[in-house]
Amino acid sequence: MSTNKEAKAEFDAAPWAGKTKRYDIVKEGTIALVFVFVLTVVLSLIMSSPDEPPLTFKGWAVSNPDNLYATAVQELAGTSGTATYGGPYNNASDGLNVGPLWLQKWAGVTHPIDAANDFVITPLSTQVLAPEIANAVATWKSAADSQRQAWATAYDDAITKVEGKLSDVAVGAYGPVPVLAQGLTDMAKSGALDAALLSQGGFFQTDNTKQILFFGDGAYLDDAGTAANLQGGTWGMMNETGRYPGQAWLWLYSFWYQIPPFNNGESKPIGANADAYIMVIMGLLSLGLILIPIIPVIRNLPMRIPIHRGIWRQYYQSQGIKRRKM
Amino acid sequence: MSQMWTAKLRNKWQKELPIEKLLPDDQPAYVSSWIYVFGVLTLATLAVIIFSGIILAFQGPAWYHISKTGKFVNSLHFWSVQLFFVFMVIHLWGKFWMAAWRGNRFATWATGAVAFIASIATAFTGYLVQTNFDSQWISFEAKDGFNSVGVGAWFNVTNLGQMLLLHVAFLPAILGVLTVVHVLMVRKRGVVPPIDSEPSPVNEASK
Ligand code: HEM
Secondary structure, eight states, X not given: OHHHHHXXXXXXXXXXXXXXXXXXXXXXXXXXXXXXXXXXXXXXXXXXXXXXXXXXXXXXXXXXXXXXXXXXXXXXXXXXXXXXXXXXXXXXSOOOOBTTBOHHHHTOOXXXXXXXXXXXXXHHHTSOOOHHHHHHHXXXXXXXXXXHHHXXXXXXXXXXXXXXXGGGOOOOOOTTHHHHHHHHHHHHHXXXXXXXXXXXXXXXOOOOHHHHXXXXXXXXXXXXXXXXXXXXXXXXXXXXXXXXXXXXXXXHHHHHHHSTTTTXXXXXXXGGGHHHHHHHHHHHHHHHHHHGGGSTTGGGHHHHSTHHHHHTHHHHHHHTOXXXXX | OTTOHHHHHHHHHHHXXXXXXXSOSEEETTOOSGGGHHHHHHHHHHHHHHHHHHHHHHHOTTHHHHOHHHHHHHHHHHHHHHHHHHHHHHHHHHHHHTTTTTTTOHHHHHHHHHHHHHHHHHHHHHHHTTOSXXXXXXXXXXXXXXXXTTGGGTSOTTOHHHHXXXXXXXXXXXXXXXXXXXXXXXXXXXXXXXXXXXXOSTTTTOO
């Protein structure tokens, strides 16, 4: 039995000694190239390609100023998504884990973000400010940490209490926070915030981390994602804007987010750590793809399910080879 | 003489992949199915991707937002990538059902599979450097996955500069090398014989 297997393996590995036929691979390749090129040109002419302009802070400030304002307060109070994120941006949380593996924490803080300063104070400081706002910035900068925290948290809580309806916020000891938030909103309206977040007062910049993270802390990006049908719960990662095909090849990755326990953020430990578990699963499956030829059962599927009879039909017929039981 | 590294390399090369094997003008008689075309189509599409990508690279990532020509070249790049994945996936399934790793062809399969994964990484970074709403969205969403397993500490999807360099330099270079090795390995070993095939009378008047 095993010698039979070995003989087959040797036969499969040996140079082919049976019948051959003329076959012009260079011609085949050239025809393929011309075919594919023409097909691509035709598709491009008929369908073009997707290009929704990027969203801007200006757009956010104009269309939903209260939300940008409230988000700025969260950045100052340290309650925003970014401020509470953990690695690689800060130490505010341990991040996700897979069992005993706290990879997110272990990787450390490699892209430090201080939400209050990087998102609010530094951008404001790059501007020529109205005296009122300049005073607020100075007051914030000279105050003790505990004092800043008290102001910002009190205001953040007050806004949360009235569900973001700024006109209903009760009076309180908010220090310079309301003026800072208004200053940032006005700065965004003028279009100056986008660039200031990127450059942080410097010159060359190619890293959009701070812009993207601040953006995502608010509702503007999220709402736009929902409107464009891009949310993760609806296979979003795979989709493109408009009617274009997206990264359909990510279907297996997106798939896990659609089913329990991964789609339930409340369920512990897996749902709450879905991002990490799914990454690990996909890593293992990728390894599995590479190793298919040595994985028992799976590697024998092609012998058991006779699709090869169709692929090589001519050959089997001409040689009178019947299907063998394995 | 035979101790020379150069001579050794040449001899090994000549023995394992002589030009007749690299560019053969015949193939085993069983190589007659449309499924064999998909490897070549994948290769051809990769050439179109690289060609259109080089043009885009010359003009920078913002070109296609403002230029009609740029938009057209971007469309070429976009659609050739879509076709590339279609062809590659059909190729992959074809090779699976042919159990084309038989007869010492594991490395051919493995380089193909790694090329598939490298292609996904390359395409993914491509979506990130579109510099449009889609790339804003994808980078914000995708960062959590990478961060959650610590990878985000070095592979930062919200860093446009890093993604752009990986997309136009490092990842295509990897994919290119994998593809060359993959195809050379196919040529070296010859096309895998059919499942259940057996020796037949040699070459009788087959040409
Ligand atoms: C960059 C992507 C790829 C390119 C350009 C490519 C190209 C090719 C070409 C030109 C051939 C020879 C013609 C043919 O049999 O179709 C081939 C053979 C092969 N490919 Fe790929 N391929 C790619 C990806 C893959 C993937 C993802 C797999 C599977 C995981 C794979 C597995 C194989 C195998 C096993 C063979 C050998 C078939 C034999 O010996 O008969 N390839 N590939």
